[in-house]
Amino acid sequence: MTLTLYHNAMSSCAAKVRMVMSEKELKWDGVHLDLRAGDQQKPDYVKLNPKKVVPTLMHEGTVVIESNVICEYLDDAFEARPVRPSSPAKLAQMRLWTKQIDEGVHASTGVISNCIAFRHQHLQKTPEQIETWLNNIPDPVKRQRMRNGVELGMDSPDFKGAVMRYEKLLDDMEAALENGPWLLGDEYSLADISYAAYMARLKHLGLGERIEARPHVAAWAERLLAKPSFKEGIEDWFDPKYLALFESQRGEAKAKIRDLFS
Template sequence: MLELYHADTAVCAAKVRVVLAEKGLAYTGHMLDLGRGDQFAPDYMKLNPNAVVPTLVHDGAVITESTVICEYLDESFAPVPLRPQTPLGRARMHGWTKREDTIHDAINTVTVAILFRGELMLKTPEERQARYGRIPDPARREKWRNIIEQGLEARYVDEAMARFARLFRDMNGALATGPWLLGETFTLADSGLISFFYRLEMLGLSRCWTDGFQGVADWFERCKARPSFNTAIGQFIGPDKHAHYARFVEPVRPQAEAAFSRVMAA
C-alpha cells in the first residue's frame, strides 16, 4: 500500500504526484495544511524530522525527499518506466534531478519573497517570529527571516533568479534536439520540473521564460497537455488558490520581473 503525506500546492509533493499519475499508481493521500503548521505535528515529524512534505510510506517503510521518492517509485513499479534504459541516459537524467534540489531552494526563495511575505506581513511581529522559530533547520530559518524582512530586495532573490536564468538557458539548449529534456522520451528529468514551473507561473513569473526561451515555453505547454498535469497538479489548485496567489503577486509583479531582468543583464 502506498501512502503519501502531501499538501495541495507544495511543489515537492506535486512532483511525486506527477510520477504517481504518470505510472497510474493508486495511493492513499494524507493532506497536510502547511499554513496551519501540520508539518510540525510531533507524529508527522517522527516520519519526516525536517517537517516538510512529501513523505511516502510504502507497506510501512518511510521514504522522504521527493527526488528519492520519485526514483523509488519508478524502480519499484514497472509500468511506464520514467528512467532511461542505459547508464549514460540515467547519468544524464541524474544531472537534471540533482539540480532540482537547488532549483527547489530557489523556488522556495521566490515563494517566500512574494507569497509568504505578503501573508505574514498581515500578522503581528510576534506571530512572524513564532513562524520562523518553528523551522528546524537554522539556515532555512535565517533565510526566511531575511527574506520576510527585505522582500524582493533580499540577496537570496537575485541568487534564485540567477539559478532560473541558467536553468532556462540549459533547458532551451537540451530541448533543441527533442520534445523532452533527454530527447524523445518523457523521463523523471521532465516530471520533476513541472510543478516548479507551475509555481513560477502562479507567482507571475512566466514571462521570464516565455520572453526569450521558446523551447522552454513549448516544453511547459507539452507538460501541461499530459493527463498527469491535471491529476497531479491542476485539480489540487482551484480558483480560490489562484485568487489567493493573485492577491499577493500582482502588487509586486513589476519588482519581481525587474529582479529577473537584472540578473539576465548582468
Template structure:
C-alpha cells in the first residue's frame, strides 16, 4: 500500500505524483497543510525528519526526498521504466535531479510570497521564534524568517529568475542532442524538471518557455503536458485567475 503525504501545488510533491501516475500506481492521498505548518509537527517529522513534503509510505515504511522516492518507485515497480537502460544515461539522469534540487531556493523566492509569506508575516515575534524552533533545517529556518520579516526583494527575484532561465538554456543544449533530458526515454530527469518549468511558464519568465527563445524546451514542454499521466497528476495552476494561490 502506498500513502502519499503531499500538497497539490508543492513542486517536490508534483514529481512524485507524476511518477506514480506514469506507473499507474494507486495511492492514498494525505494533503499536508503547509500554511498550518503540519510539516513541522512531531508526528510528521517521524515520517520525514527534514520537515518538508512529500513523503511516501510504502507498506508501512516511510521514504522522503522526491528524487529518491521516484528512483525507489522505479526500482520496486519497474514498468513502465522511468530510468534509462544504460549506466551512462542513468548517471546523467541523477545529475539532472541533483542540479534541479540545488535550484529549489529560487522557486521558494517566487512561490512563498503567494501563500506561506501571508501567514508568516502576521506572526508576532514570539510566535515566529516558536515556529522557527520546530523547523529542522537551518536553510528552511532562514527561508521562513525571510518571508516573515524581510521578504525577498525584486533584485533577489531578478537573480533567481536568471538562474531559472539558465536552467532552460541548459535543457535546450541537452535537448538539441537527445529526445529527453537523459537520453532516448522519458525519465525521472524530465519529471524532476517539470514543476520548475511549470512555474517558469506560468509566472516567472513565460516568454522564455516559448519557441522563440527555447524551441527544444518548448516542444519538450508541449509533449509532457500531452501525456495522460500529466493530467492525472493534477499539475494545475499555482495561481487562480485572480492571482491568488490555489490550495
C-alpha cells in the first residue's frame, strides 16, 4: 500500500484526514508543506492540487483532493474500521454535518485564525512576499478575506460574521447532542471526527468560552478530544511555535469576542 498525504501540521483539513487515518489504523507517508513559505503554491504541487491548498492524498497513482472527499475515499478504499454509518438515513445525516464545513465553517475558521493569529506570521514577511502569496490565491473571495485579515486583524469586516457562523454551528450541535453522546446520536462517526481540529482551534484562539457556554457541546468536545486518534492525528502534530503564537494573542481575542456578545 502506498498512501501519501501532502499536509501541514497545523492545517485543520489535513488534521481531519490524519485523525481518520488513525481511526482506521492506516500506515501513511507524509510530505509536509510549509504554508507560510508558499509550498502550496509551487508549480509541482499545483499540478496535484490546483486549489493550492492542503491536504492532497495520493493512493497508488490516484490523486484525491478536498479533505471531506479524501475522508470518504479512505473509508471506501479501506473498509476495515469504518468511520461512516451503514444506514442510508444516518449517512445522509452525517453528510449534512460534514458538508457544512465546506459551506462556510472552514472559511470562518480561516478568517478567525488569520485575524487573531496567523496575520502576525504573514506580517513578518516583506510586503512583496505577502502580495505574492495573496495574488496566488486562486479564489478572489478568499483572497480578499485573507487580505482583510492581514491588514485589519479583528477589525476585519469578515470577523464578526465568522464568529457568528460558529455560534450557529455550536447551537445546532447543542440541539443534536441532546439525543446522545455523538452528533448522530449513539454512533461515533466522521460527523464528529471532522470537527475535532476545529474545536481545538477555537480553544487555542480564545473562543473556548463559546464551547463552554453549551453543556452538551462542552462534554462532547471533551470526549472527542480525549480520543487516541485525536492525539495521534492532531495533538501530536501541534507546532510549539503556533501554540506560543495562539497563547500570545488569546487574551486580546477573548476580550474582543466578549465585546461582540456584550
